[in-house]
Amino acid sequence: MTDRQRTLILTGASRGIGHATVKRFSAAGWRVFTVSRQPFSEHCPWEGGAESHVQMDLNDISTLPATIADLKKRLPDGKLDALVNNAAISPKGPGGSRLGVLDTDLAALMHVYNVNLFSVALLAKGLFEELKAAQGSIVNVTSIAGSRVHPFAGMAYATSKAALAALTREMAWEFGPHNVRVNAIAPGEIDTSILSPGTDEIVRREIPMHRLGKPEEVASTCWSSSRDSPSSRSRSSGCGWPA
Numbered sequence: 001m002t003d004r005q006r007t008l009i010l011t012g013a014s015r016g017i018g019h020a021t022v023k024r025f026s027a028a029g030w031r032v033f034t035v036s037r038q039p040f041s042e043h044c045p046w047e048g049g050a051e052s053h054v055q056m057d058l059n060d061i062s063t064l065p066a067t068i069a070d071l072k073k074r075l076p077d078g079k080l081d082a083l084v085n086n087a088a089i090s091p092k093g094p095g096g097s098r099l100g101v102l103d104t105d106l107a108a109l110m111h112v113y114n115v116n117l118f119s120v121a122l123l124a125k126g127l128f129e130e131l132k133a134a135q136g137s138i139v140n141v142t143s144i145a146g147s148r149v150h151p152f153a154g155m156a157y158a159t160s161k162a163a164l165a166a167l168t169r170e171m172a173w174e175f176g177p178h179n180v181r182v183n184a185i186a187p188g189e190i191d192t193s194i195l196s197p198g199t200d201e202i203v204r205r206e207i208p209m210h211r212l213g214k215p216e217e218v219a220s221t222c223w224s225s226s227r228d229s230p231s232s233r234s235r236s237s238g239c240g241w242p243a
């Protein structure tokens with residue numbers, strides 16, 4: 001246990017699961033630093049949000065070193081208790097259709113990989129010393145689409161999430177000896193704007209409780225995976241299928 005205020009850096013805080021995660025950690029008294037493409041919204045209810053927000057497009061990977069330097073300066077005592085890599089994109093075709101190999105060019109693939117994968121490795125690398133100083137943890141938000149073909153998630157998204165699961169294992173193995181825990185959570189169908197038209201049918205057919213997961217439910221899993229407890233040792237866990 002510690003008396004100092006705990007710190008979280010979270011990507012993709014502007015809506016959906018990220019927004020719920022800011023609220024969950026803030027409610028528990030953590031200082032939350034957010035990274036998003038959008039400027040901080042004055043409608044957000046949490047205190048100190050504007051000073052704790054860094055605006056960045058994670059696709060613009062060349063600006064990541066400046067963002068990391070900015071975040072390091074803001075961390076009190078140079079300690080980071082948790083990094084939640086939540087931001088992601090899932091590009092769709094017309095009418096929300098699936099984009100396969102035949103529909104995807106190199107630029108589109110690089111965009112998805114920059115946001116969903118490369119930025120995660122570079123953020124973790126850049127913030128490693130701060131995580132080590134706090135004996136902190138990393139949570140990477142993957143997806144069920146990383147381990148099975150999904151009717152709506154496209155090739156770029158699915159393969160980036162499979163690679164993110166592999167990256168999680170690599171980091172857990174590499175960072176574990178330094179007391180930095182690394183976990184992945186793999187949501188199913190969660191009620192956010194990333195969903196495609198037609199998800200209702202999947203919910204009806206495949207989800208035992210016949211309802212979408214809630215962003216707050218995933219936020220709680222991020223929260224419990226970030227806390228230093230015996231149940232949060234490095235592992236991958238699925239969540240978000242209300243069963």
Ligand SMILES: NC(=O)c1ccc[n+]([C@@H]2O[C@H](COP(=O)([O-])OP(=O)(O)OC[C@H]3O[C@@H](n4cnc5c(N)ncnc54)[C@H](OP(=O)(O)O)[C@@H]3O)[C@@H](O)[C@H]2O)c1
Pocket residue numbers: 011012013014015016017018035036037038056057058059085086087088089115141142143144186187188189190191192193194195
């Ligand atoms: N919802 C689901 O059913 C589901 C299922 C499996 C996995 N997931 C995963 O859960 C995580 C959160 O998804 P969500 O459902 O909450 O999606 P969402 O509502 O679309 O939110 C995505 C977040 O990522 C941010 N983002 C996108 N591109 C960015 C960029 N280039 N630079 C910085 N931030 C960027 C968005 O910020 P902007 O405001 O800047 O766009 C937004 O805050 C993702 O990793 C997703 O793959 C979701």
